[in-house]
Amino acid sequence: MPGFFSALVAEEVLLAWKFVDGQRLNVHLKQRTEADTVYTGKTLKLAVDLELDLVWEVSQAMQDSESAKIEQRVQRIQARISDGTGSGRQYDSMSKRNPADLRAAFDPYHSSVVRFEMERSGKLRSIEALASPRETKETPGAPQLDMPEMLRQAALVFPATPLAVGSEWKSEYEVPSPAGKLAVQTTYQYAGEVETDGQSFDKISVVGQLQIGNATRTGAGSSGVGEGDAKRDAAAKEDEKDAKKLEIQDHSQTGTVLFDRQQGRIASSQLQQSLKTKTRLRETVIETTTRSTLEWSVKPVAP
Numbered sequence: 338m339p340g341f342f343s344a345l346v347a348e349e350v351l352l353a354w355k356f357v358d359g360q361r362l363n364v365h366l367k368q369r370t371e372a373d374t375v376y377t378g379k380t381l382k383l384a385v386d387l388e389l390d391l392v393w394e395v396s397q398a399m400q401d402s403e404s405a406k407i408e409q410r411v412q413r414i415q416a417r418i419s420d421g422t423g424s425g426r427q428y429d430s431m432s433k434r435n436p437a438d439l440r441a442a443f444d445p446y447h448s449s450v451v452r453f454e455m456e457r458s459g460k461l462r463s464i465e466a467l468a469s470p471r472e473t474k475e476t477p478g479a480p481q482l483d484m485p486e487m488l489r490q491a492a493l494v495f496p497a498t499p500l501a502v503g504s505e506w507k508s509e510y511e512v513p514s515p516a517g518k519l520a521v522q523t524t525y526q527y528a529g530e531v532e533t534d535g536q537s538f539d540k541i542s543v544v545g546q547l548q549i550g551n552a553t554r555t556g557a558g559s560s561g562v563g564e565g566d567a568k569r570d571a572a573a574k575e576d577e578k579d580a581k582k583l584e585i586q587d588h589s590q591t592g593t594v595l596f597d598r599q600q601g602r603i604a605s606s607q608l609q610q611s612l613k614t615k616t617r618l619r620e621t622v623i624e625t626t627t628r629s630t631l632e633w634s635v636k637p638v639a640p
Contacts, residue, residue: 348501349500349501350499350500350527350598351499352495352500352539352596352598353457353458353459353495353601354405354455354458354459354602355601355602356395356398356407356455357398358395358396358398359395359398360394360395360637361392361394361395361637362393362395362602362635362636362638363391363392363412363636363637363638364389364393364633364635365388365390365633365634366387366388366389366491366631366632366633367386367388367389367631367632367633368385368386368630368631368632369384369385369630370384370385370627370628370629371383371627371629372625372626372627372628373627374623374625375623375624375625376623383418383419383420384418384419384420385417385480386416386417387414387415387416387480388413388415389411389414389482390411390412390413390414391409391411391412392409392412392638393407393408393635396408403456404454404456404457404462405455406452406453406454407452407453407455408450408451408452408467409450409488410450411446411447411484413430413431414428414429414430414443414446415427415429416428416429416439416480418439427439428440430443430444430447443482446482446484449482449484450466450467451464451465451466451467451484451485451488452464453465453488458494458495458496459494459495460492461488461489461492464485464488464489489510490510491606491633492508493525493541493594493596493603493606494508500527501527502527502528503527504526504527505526505527506525507522507524507525508523509521509523519547519548520548521548521590522548523543523544523545523546524543524544525541525542525543526541526542526544527539527540527541528541533595536597536604538596538597538604539595539596539598540593540595540596541594541596543591543592543593543594544590544591545589545592545608546588546590547585547612583614583615584615586624587611587612588611588612588613589611590608590609590610590611592606592607592608592631593606593607594606602635603634605633605634606634607630607632608630608631608632610628610629610630611627611628612626612627613625613626
């Protein structure tokens with residue numbers, strides 16, 4: 338009988354990051370963003386493909402503490418910027434034949450070094466830019482790479498308690514935008530163990546919710562913009578004033594993470610996001626639909 342009842346109890350697992358002193362890890366990030374902007378009957382299309390190869394160097398592991406100190410350095414940057422006509426321009430930091438404006442936009446990031454401290458749960462205790470990129474030149478279509486902010490957004494934080502299939506937990510971060518601060522709340526759900534290419538991983542599903550001022554959109558497609566409240570404090574009123582410049586019409590964010598429990602790191606992560614907004618410039622209504630995919634993985638540096 339005890340065996341029968343134990344079989345009814347769902348297995349619980351404790352997920353945590355693991356690092357080894359002196360360890361070097363390759364972090365590969367791949368992002369594609371497509372934007373369609375409609376105004377005065379015209380449609381402007383833009384697509385940006387970005388790949389980053391980073392290295393994490395562990396200077397202090399977790400044997401004697403609950404955290405690890407890590408330095409992040411840029412190894413390679415690849416980018417392609419194209420419009421609706423099919424033409425495009427490319428940048429590769431390994432090449433000597435890059436367009437001058439893309440060199441000005443991307444070359445300075447090679448001097449960027451970020452030191453951070455991560456707990457076993459994945460929570461970032463601190464992020465410090467040891468070497469900031471030299472002054473970059475703004476180039477149409479070229480993304481601005483805020484390395485510390487990208488690290489905060491990509492962080493996967495686990496709860497301190499064991500997880501059973503169906504367990505959920507949340508995280509939240511803020512990002513700046515022309516409409517003010519955007520609050521992104523992410524809900525994670527543990528989906529159990531899966532096998533891929535002969536290896537076992539813990540699968541985690543991801544659903545995001547975007548909030549701007551008092552307007553909220555979720556992957557379920559909720560709608561409606563809040564009217565505000567006279568009792569808001571001064572900071573909230575400023576957010577509301579900025580939010581009126583831009584209306585979020587629709588937003589969805591979903592994804593999947595495969596976590597290697599034995600190695601204590603993300604094997605792969607895929608996130609899809611779409612955002613539809615409307616704003617007005619004098620008498621011109623501008624509608625923009627943005628679709629993006631983000632993939633990243635963490636692997637040991639080959640000897």
